[in-house]
Structures are given as C-alpha cells and as structure tokens.
Amino acid sequence: MERKFHKVTFDRIPEEKRERILAASLIEFASNGFKGTSVSTIAKAAGISIGAVYKYFPSKEDLFMTVIDYGYQDLDRVLLEIVGHDDDIFVNIERILRAAINYSREKPQVIQVYLHCTTEGLPELAKKMSQKIETISARYYRSLIADASRKGIIAPDIDEGAAAFFLDSLFLIFQFSYACTYYNERMHIFAGDGGDDDETMIRRFMQFVKKGLGANF
Amino acid sequence: MERKFHKVTFDRIPEEKRERILAASLIEFASNGFKGTSVSTIAKAAGISIGAVYKYFPSKEDLFMTVIDYGYQDLDRVLLEIVGHDDDIFVNIERILRAAINYSREKPQVIQVYLHCTTEGLPELAKKMSQKIETISARYYRSLIADASRKGIIAPDIDEGAAAFFLDSLFLIFQFSYACTYYNERMHIFAGDGGDDDETMIRRFMQFVKKGLGANF
Numbered sequence: 001m002e003r004k005f006h007k008v009t010f011d012r013i014p015e016e017k018r019e020r021i022l023a024a025s026l027i028e029f030a031s032n033g034f035k036g037t038s039v040s041t042i043a044k045a046a047g048i049s050i051g052a053v054y055k056y057f058p059s060k061e062d063l064f065m066t067v068i069d070y071g072y073q074d075l076d077r078v079l080l081e082i083v084g085h086d087d088d089i090f091v092n093i094e095r096i097l098r099a100a101i102n103y104s105r106e107k108p109q110v111i112q113v114y115l116h117c118t119t120e121g122l123p124e125l126a127k128k129m130s131q132k133i134e135t136i137s138a139r140y141y142r143s144l145i146a147d148a149s150r151k152g153i154i155a156p157d158i159d160e161g162a163a164a165f166f167l168d169s170l171f172l173i174f175q176f177s178y179a180c181t182y183y184n185e186r187m188h189i190f191a192g193d194g195g196d197d198d199e200t201m202i203r204r205f206m207q208f209v210k211k212g213l214g215a216n217f
Numbered sequence: 218m219e220r221k222f223h224k225v226t227f228d229r230i231p232e233e234k235r236e237r238i239l240a241a242s243l244i245e246f247a248s249n250g251f252k253g254t255s256v257s258t259i260a261k262a263a264g265i266s267i268g269a270v271y272k273y274f275p276s277k278e279d280l281f282m283t284v285i286d287y288g289y290q291d292l293d294r295v296l297l298e299i300v301g302h303d304d305d306i307f308v309n310i311e312r313i314l315r316a317a318i319n320y321s322r323e324k325p326q327v328i329q330v331y332l333h334c335t336t337e338g339l340p341e342l343a344k345k346m347s348q349k350i351e352t353i354s355a356r357y358y359r360s361l362i363a364d365a366s367r368k369g370i371i372a373p374d375i376d377e378g379a380a381a382f383f384l385d386s387l388f389l390i391f392q393f394s395y396a397c398t399y400y401n402e403r404m405h406i407f408a409g410d411g412g413d414d415d416e417t418m419i420r421r422f423m424q425f426v427k428k429g430l431g432a433n434f
Binding site for chain 1: 251337340385406
C-alpha cells in the first residue's frame with residue numbers, strides 16, 4: 001500500500017477544512033519552497049493553530065510531501081484521462097501538450113511546487129520523489145513510442161527511452177513556461193512573438209516532434 | 218554599464234578571500250535556495266563575520282545576484298568559446314551539448330543555483346534575471362539556425378525562434394540531469410540504461426535534433 005504522509009486525523013476532518021489547509025500549503029510552498037516556508041505561516045494562512053498542523057502531519061516534510069502527492073496525482077489524472085490508447089501517437093501527443101498548457105495556466109502553483117521539489121532542497125528525498133512522480137509518464141510515453149515504431153508510424157531506429165525523455169523534457173519546459181515567471185519570460189526571449197500565441201507554439205512543437213521522431217508525413 | 222550588486226569594498230579585498238566568499242555562498246545557495254539560506258550560515262562557512270558580509274554586499278539579495286552573475290558568465294564563456302562560427306550547425310550543437318554535460322558535472326552548484334533562481338522565490342527579479350541570463354544564448358541559437366536555414370542545411374520551414382527554444386530547452390534539461398539529483402534520476406527512469414552512457418545519450422540527442430530540424434543527412 002502507498003505510504004501516506006499525513007496522520008489518520010487529517011482524513012477525519014471536514015473536506016472543506018482539509019482543502020483549505022492543502023490550498024494554503026500549496027500557495028506558500030509554491031512561492032517559497034520547502035525551506036523558505038514555515039509551518040506557522042501555513043497555519044496562519046489556513047486559519048488554524050500550529051498545534052493543529054502537527055495534529056495532522058508528523059512534520060513539515062510530511063505536509064510538503066502530502067501537497068506534492070495531491071498535486072502530481074491531479075496532474076497525472078488530467079494528462080492520462082485525455083489520451084486514447086487506440087489513437088494516433090501524434091494526436092495523443094498534441095492532446096497532452098494542450099492539457100499541459102491549460103493545466104499550467106489554471107493551477108500554476110502545482111507546477112511551481114513541482115519545480116521547487118526538483119531543486120536540491122531535499123536531497124535525501126529527491127530520488128524517491130523522482131521515481132514516484134516520473135515513473136507513470138515514463139512508462140506511458142515509452143509504450144506510446146514503441147507502439148508507433150512497431151506500426152511503422154515513426155522511424156524504426158528511434159530509441160523509445162531516449163525519445164520519451166526528450167518528449168517529456170519538452171512537455172516539462174512548456175509547463176514551466178506557462179506557470180513560472182522566469183520560464184515564461186525565457187520562452188518569449190527565445191520564441192519572440194510566437195511565444196504569445198498558443199496555436200503557433202503548438203504547431204511548431206508538433207512539427208519539431210514529428211520530424212524528430214521521423215514520422216512519415 | 219552593467220549594474221554591480223556588490224560594493225566597491227568587495228573588489229578591494231584579496232582575490233583568495235573574494236573567491237572563498239563566493240564559493241561558500243555558491244554552496245549554500247545551491248543547496249538551500251535564496252530563501253532557505255541565511256547570511257550568518259554563509260559568513261560562518263566563509264570564515265568571516267556577518268558584519269563583513271554587509272560591508273561587501275548591501276543585502277542578501279545582492280550577494281545572491283553576485284553569485285548568479287559569476288555563475289552564468291562562467292557558463293556562457295565556456296559554451297560560447299567552444300563554438301566556431303564557420304562550422305556546421307550540428308558540429309556546434311554537439312560541442313555545446315558536450316560542454317554543457319562536462320560543465321554540469323564539474324560545477325554542479327552553478328546549475329543548482331540557476332535552478333533555484335528559476336523558481337518563484339524572487340518573483341520581482343525573475344523577469345530581469347531571465348532577460349540577463351537567456352538573451353545571449355537565445356540570440357546565438359537563433360542566428361545559428363537562421364544561417365543553417367539560408368544555407369539549406371536544415372528545412373526551410375523551421376521557425377528559428379521556436380527551434381532555438383526547443384533546442385535550448387533540451388540543453389537545459391541535460392544540464393539539470395547531470396547536476397541535480399531529481400533530474401538525474403528522472404533521466405534514468407525515462408532513458409533506462411542509455412542514461413548511464415554519455416555517448417549513447419549524445420548520439421540519440423543528435424539524431425532527434427537533426428531529424429527535428431529537418432537536416433539533409
């Protein structure tokens with residue numbers, strides 16, 4: 001069974017209160033990262049006492065991990081719900097990109113917390129978090145590419161692992177670019193006016209990826 | 218003239234001391250980010266007093282910006298020194314990738330600090346930092362691509378801005394992957410055993426990018 005980071009007491013409080021605590025934690029961690037956020041700031045923002053936080057979570061780290069868990073499960077759900085297993089690989093890739101852009105605009109804090117958790121702030125947890133967060137999408141992209149390769153839709157000499165890595169890396173940068181100030185500015189510096197127009201960026205991304213994977217088109 | 222973040226007093230101390238302060242600051246900021254690092258920790262690590270830090274830097278932010286400045290100038294210098302303006306675009310791209318991998322292994326803290334400075338920790342500075350750090354490489358990659366397009370080496374319908382953006386995004390993820398625990402693990406999850414072997418990753422990267430840019434090869 002999946003390890004839970006919160007105590008059972010957290011499952012027993014009203015949903016409204018649980019969501020208020022998670023939302024307040026998400027906002028604080030998104031801006032300030034794990035080390036830059038104090039439990040007292042979160043308690044204040046959520047309208048509860050510091051003691052109450054520790055009644056629900058053994059430590060600040062457990063609270064952070066709970067926020068990460070909710071965030072990536074939400075994101076994974078959105079991304080994987082929209083893909084159809086019988087559809088063309090490029091139809092699926094474009095759907096994922098569009099969903100990633102929309103999600104990053106609607107819930108930028110989830111992406112911002114993700115970005116924080118990829119820094120060296122929690123070195124002892126970084127490996128585990130990476131395994132937890134990345135494994136599902138890695139497996140999915142690899143199978144998508146292997147399947148398209150078998151069907152002759154993409155070049156036969158494409159390595160599925162490396163291709164999945166490049167593809168996911170571009171998705172990741174798109175998410176950062178639509179959710180984080182630094183990367184948004186960076187996208188405009190590189191892509192110029194094209195960076196302002198989603199459809200232009202999506203079209204150019206699809207062109208690059210189709211060519212990159214050696215699509216017959 | 219370029220704005221300096223340190224006071225003139227910092228230029229006047231012995232080089233050994235200056236480098237000791239910068240090295241200690243780099244290590245602390247790389248691990249803990251801007252908000253998670255205190256001036257007293259840095260002072261202690263550098264073997265100077267807190268008062269001395271403020272004699273050289275108006276604020277912790279100015280010290281952070283000085284570290285960022287040194288780091289990206291060093292990285293830009295290494296990357297741009299190795300490219301030959303008359304060489305083939307793909308020879309240059311492979312040289313940049315190799316230099317980026319080597320640099321990330323040799324000075325992981327510079328990349329780790331960069332990653333921290335792309336988070337939302339300093340929102341009011343994020344736009345400015347992005348302009349400062351990204352503009353030179355954006356201009357360089359765009360001109361590299363435009364030139365190759367004119368020469369008919371790559372497909373004529375490639376948009377130089379978008380292509381520069383995708384290319385730099387992949388370089389960035391490679392830097393993170395060789396310098397940061399989270400991304401290193403992620404690369405292995407995606408690329409499998411190939412992630413262990415530089416030459417394999419470089420070959421697959423070059424294949425993807427050449428195809429992606431529509432190279433005649």
